[in-house]
Amino acid sequence: MSPNPYTAPVRTLIRGAMVIERPEAGSARRADVVIEGRRYEAVVAGGGVGGAFDRVIDGEGCLLIPGLVNAHTHLAMTLFRGLSPDLPLKRWLEEEIWPREEKLTSKDVYWGSLLGLAEMIRSGTTAFLDMYFFMDEVARAVEEVGLRALLGYGIIAPTPERIAPEIEAAERFARGWDGKAEGRIRVALAPHAPTTCHPAAWQWVTELARELHVPLHTHLAETESEVEEIRAKTKKSPVEWLEELEVFSVPVVAAHCVHLSEKDIEILAAHGASAVHCPTSNLKLASGIAPVQEMLDGGVNVALGTDGAASAGDLNMIEEMRLAALLAKVRAHNPHALPAPEALRCATARGAVALGLGKELGTIEPGRRADGVLLSREGPQFCPGYDPLGDLVYAGQGSDVKAVFVEGRLLFAEGEHLTLDLDEVQGRCCRMSRRFR
Numbered sequence: 001m002s003p004n005p006y007t008a009p010v011r012t013l014i015r016g017a018m019v020i021e022r023p024e025a026g027s028a029r030r031a032d033v034v035i036e037g038r039r040y041e042a043v044v045a046g047g048g049v050g051g052a053f054d055r056v057i058d059g060e061g062c063l064l065i066p067g068l069v070n071a072h073t074h075l076a077m078t079l080f081r082g083l084s085p086d087l088p089l090k091r092w093l094e095e096e097i098w099p100r101e102e103k104l105t106s107k108d109v110y111w112g113s114l115l116g117l118a119e120m121i122r123s124g125t126t127a128f129l130d131m132y133f134f135m136d137e138v139a140r141a142v143e144e145v146g147l148r149a150l151l152g153y154g155i156i157a158p159t160p161e162r163i164a165p166e167i168e169a170a171e172r173f174a175r176g177w178d179g180k181a182e183g184r185i186r187v188a189l190a191p192h193a194p195t196t197c198h199p200a201a202w203q204w205v206t207e208l209a210r211e212l213h214v215p216l217h218t219h220l221a222e223t224e225s226e227v228e229e230i231r232a233k234t235k236k237s238p239v240e241w242l243e244e245l246e247v248f249s250v251p252v253v254a255a256h257c258v259h260l261s262e263k264d265i266e267i268l269a270a271h272g273a274s275a276v277h278c279p280t281s282n283l284k285l286a287s288g289i290a291p292v293q294e295m296l297d298g299g300v301n302v303a304l305g306t307d308g309a310a311s312a313g314d315l316n317m318i319e320e321m322r323l324a325a326l327l328a329k330v331r332a333h334n335p336h337a338l339p340a341p342e343a344l345r346c347a348t349a350r351g352a353v354a355l356g357l358g359k360e361l362g363t364i365e366p367g368r369r370a371d372g373v374l375l376s377r378e379g380p381q382f383c384p385g386y387d388p389l390g391d392l393v394y395a396g397q398g399s400d401v402k403a404v405f406v407e408g409r410l411l412f413a414e415g416e417h418l419t420l421d422l423d424e425v426q427g428r429c430c431r432m433s434r435r436f437r
């Protein structure tokens with residue numbers, strides 16, 4: 001698939017939308033937004049911008065928000081969606097997923113990634129963090145389709161003899177792809193979890209992350225059984241144990257963080273680590289409810305993610321945002337916990353911070369990279385429309401997304417993908433899925 005010339009970054013006017021410029025401000029205002037090439041140039045309150053534009057997008061009746069950031073997923077697991085639901089994490093992974101992953105080919109991962117990219121784009125995601133295998137194929141799909149990504153080759157090295165081959169594969173990928181696709185692809189190193197990586201693997205991968213100036217992405221404190229297993233071996237919590245191994249001496253993006261002590265939260269905050277709350281996956285696998293408000297109060301950057309479609313069902317960040325806001329209130333017995341503006345911030349600006357792009361993304365302001373999502377507000381769920389931001393979080397649907405752009409380049413408009421052939425992708429994935437039944 002070659003890039004569609006009609007989607008090139010050009011001088012663009014988005015006219016007359018309600019714009020959420022900074023999620024934490026908590027409000028939207030009617031404005032015209034000008035994009036020059038890859039960046040936002042101006043936000044003009046009230047509208048009325050004139051002049052010559054290569055492209056004018058009608059934003060009447062729409063909400064314009066910064067692009068959603070899915071800070072934890074395994075894209076190609078779309079191919080395993082719907083297999084063996086309703087199992088606990090350990091059994092589900094060991095009995096259902098890992099044997100099927102043994103059968104995966106690079107071609108499967110390429111097409112499964114395209115399926116995941118399509119699903120993410122049409123529900124408003126513009127950037128994501130992925131950990132999987134055959135990552136060259138994931139990167140190739142990202143390069144073609146036009147999203148932004150931080151990609152890490154999953155390292156599973158529980159025994160000393162597995163360490164070198166796993167880390168060398170991850171290093172090869174990282175050196176090969178960092179900064180590719182005009183800078184849209186950045187890389188991470190991705191040791192899978194405290195229970196699946198040997199201490200020597202953690203030390204090696206941390207050293208390598210320091211050398212390559214890249215972050216670590218891992219699963220952390222996801223289940224009670226993980227905490228018990230690490231405590232039995234080390235007398236420490238998983239977070240304390242990784243701190244002892246000096247893992248937090250490099251930037252860490254830790255998925256889940258469900259089972260944390262107060263001390264764990266202090267450690268994450270002290271080292272500037274990001275936690276990625278994945279509410280749907282945690283609910284579906286009955287892992288628990290992460291202490292999101294406690295982490296935010298303690299100074300931890302909390303992003304949101306879907307996890308893979310096999311454990312979450314879908315890759316819809318609007319749903320994650322709503323669940324995050326609702327679960328935080330139940331956990332705290334307090335309706336003020338994770339208010340809607342903060343939930344949107346976790347799904348946008350805080351996700352950007354997790355990706356190391358906090359100064360480039362996450363708001364609609366002059367000079368920022370032009371990643372954004374236009375959503376229709378015309379459905380009955382947005383009527384009467386007192387609070388556009390609150391309506392988005394508590395009533396919005398992925399299907400409300402009307403247009404998606406990354407670095408000023410239009411990827412999706414009026415129900416059509418402009419950089420991939422969805423019929424072909426779905427057809428291929430359905431045919432491939434027969435091998436995994």
Ligand SMILES: [Zn+2]
Binds near residue numbers: 072073219255307308
């Ligand atoms: Zn995961």
